[in-house]
Amino acid sequence: MTIYQAPPVATLQLENVSFVHRGSTLLKPTTLQLAGCHRTLIMGPNGAGKSLLMRLSHGLLTPTSGSVHWQSEPPAQAMVFQRPVLLRRSALDNLTYVLAINNPPRPELKGLSRKAQAMSALEKFGLAPLAKRPARVLSGGEQQRLALARAWLLNPRVLFLDEPTSALDPAAIKAVEDAVLEFHHSGTRIVMTTHDLHQARRLANDVLFLHNGELLEHTPANVFFTAPSSPEAGAFIRGELVW
Ligand SMILES: Nc1ncnc2c1ncn2[C@@H]1O[C@H](COP(=O)(O)OP(=O)(O)OP(=O)(O)O)[C@@H](O)[C@H]1O
Numbered sequence: 001m002t003i004y005q006a007p008p009v010a011t012l013q014l015e016n017v018s019f020v021h022r023g024s025t026l027l028k029p030t031t032l033q034l035a036g037c038h039r040t041l042i043m044g045p046n047g048a049g050k051s052l053l054m055r056l057s058h059g060l061l062t063p064t065s066g067s068v069h070w071q072s073e074p075p076a077q078a079m080v081f082q083r084p085v086l087l088r089r090s091a092l093d094n095l096t097y098v099l100a101i102n103n104p105p106r107p108e109l110k111g112l113s114r115k116a117q118a119m120s121a122l123e124k125f126g127l128a129p130l131a132k133r134p135a136r137v138l139s140g141g142e143q144q145r146l147a148l149a150r151a152w153l154l155n156p157r158v159l160f161l162d163e164p165t166s167a168l169d170p171a172a173i174k175a176v177e178d179a180v181l182e183f184h185h186s187g188t189r190i191v192m193t194t195h196d197l198h199q200a201r202r203l204a205n206d207v208l209f210l211h212n213g214e215l216l217e218h219t220p221a222n223v224f225f226t227a228p229s230s231p232e233a234g235a236f237i238r239g240e241l242v243w
Pocket residue numbers: 021026044045046047048049050051052053061
């Protein structure tokens with residue numbers, strides 16, 4: 001059996017990154033470093049700038065000022081959204097499509113046809129019986145697993161997830177969390193937003209806490225949950241209304 005050892009993940013560096021839209025500063029100048037293969041959870045109230053920070057980090061948005069860079073070659077990256085964006089095709093075809101435009105395959109799938117690679121991803125995420133079903137009629141949880149299967153085929157070294165479980169029931173949440181842990185165990189760095197404190201406690205190695213477009217904390221999870229340094233994070237953890 002070949003054991004695939006993932007190489008170290010490049011460090012992401014944000015230097016004074018801000019985002020201004022029509023005169024409003026939505027993200028104040030932010031400097032941070034994400035090093036190592038950790039699971040980083042981004043938390044904060046609605047409108048705090050969590051998604052913005054993630055989209056800027058992933059390169060979907062250009063900062064108004066400052067710079068986003070990787071300390072070596074930018075790694076393969078994928079992003080999973082709250083509402084998965086799927087093509088009007090079958091579940092299987094959604095995956096073969098992404099394989100047709102992205103190379104190379106995951107090391108453990110090398111030598112397999114695109115269809116066989118896609119089927120193996122569907123099996124991995126418990127979707128094989130739904131392979132022929134149109135992706136858009138799948139349930140919310142199934143669609144999210146399909147989005148994760150698609151991300152898995154891209155073999156990302158960094159996976160960004162923007163509130164991937166906010167519309168899901170407990171069983172579907174568990175399936176997504178298991179998948180996140182499996183990505184991480186296979187050497188993928190995780191960066192994820194959530195509103196769910198229990199989920200953050202289950203998954204986080206470290207936490208970024210944002211409030212009103214400002215990064216107030218970047219701390220190891222155990223410190224964040226027991227001794228947050230900002231009053232806003234303290235109130236947020238206690239479940240008090242913060243905005
Ligand atoms: N591309 C954009 N252009 C202009 N404004 C934006 C853009 N993206 C987000 N915003 C605004 O920036 C603010 C922060 O949005 P963001 O989506 O980052 O918040 P969030 O912390 O993820 O909130 P939620 O928990 O509600 O998802 C909001 O007022 C939003 O309307």
